[in-house]
Amino acid sequence: MVAGVGLVSPLRVSSASQRAFGKTRLWPVLRGVKSYLPVTKLKDITKANILKLHEKHGDIPYQANRTRGVLSKMFNYAEDLELRPDNSNPVLKVKPYPEKKRDRYLSPEELKALGKTLKSCEETGTESPYMIAAIKLLILTGCRLGEIQTLK
Known part of the structure; x- marks a missing residue:
């Protein structure tokens, strides 16, 4: 595998797979990432790129933090596949937003x-x-x- 593979190309899947994945809770997160970083090469993504994306959802801290978590896993996996150098995960340098603890009870x-x-x-x-x-x-x-x- 080549270090420099596009971010989006590994996310391209068949329409049937997209429909099935669209029913999961991760789809909105990845759709937002894909639209925000459509042609950026994986090796070129920096803390500044991640920070912009994180701040984009700053009004919804929970969503911003979930997006951050998914991206962090993605970059860790890219390091495992040697698509990025070890310890180069730019997400780790972006602090999560504080979240209010939520208690939910059934009505x-x-x-x-x-x-x-x-x-x-x-x-x-x-x-x-x-x-x-x-x-x-x-x-x-x-x-x-x-x-x-x-x-x-």
Whole structure:
């Protein structure tokens, strides 16, 4: 592989793959990056380029930080493939925005809908009874998923 491969060319995939990937949460992040750095060579991207992109989403710190994270992984992978020199990840020099901790609770309507869905799954047998019990345990106890998964 040649150091200097374009940033966008590895992202080009079939239309079917794009449609499938478009349903994931990463697509908006990569679409924004692709439109912002459309023809830049991977080896030529600097901290200044990343900083401009990061500041572009500064009004939405959560999105800016997720974009930063995806880019950091991408540059680390480029280093693994020897498309960039080791320790040259420009994203690491850009500080993430502070984020407010967000607590999210299900509304009464959402709890009712979840209850109906779980009951339906129990009656039809479409889900494992262990999975249904784990979800109920999460709701009733407030434990973390990892704590429930490691119960014996």
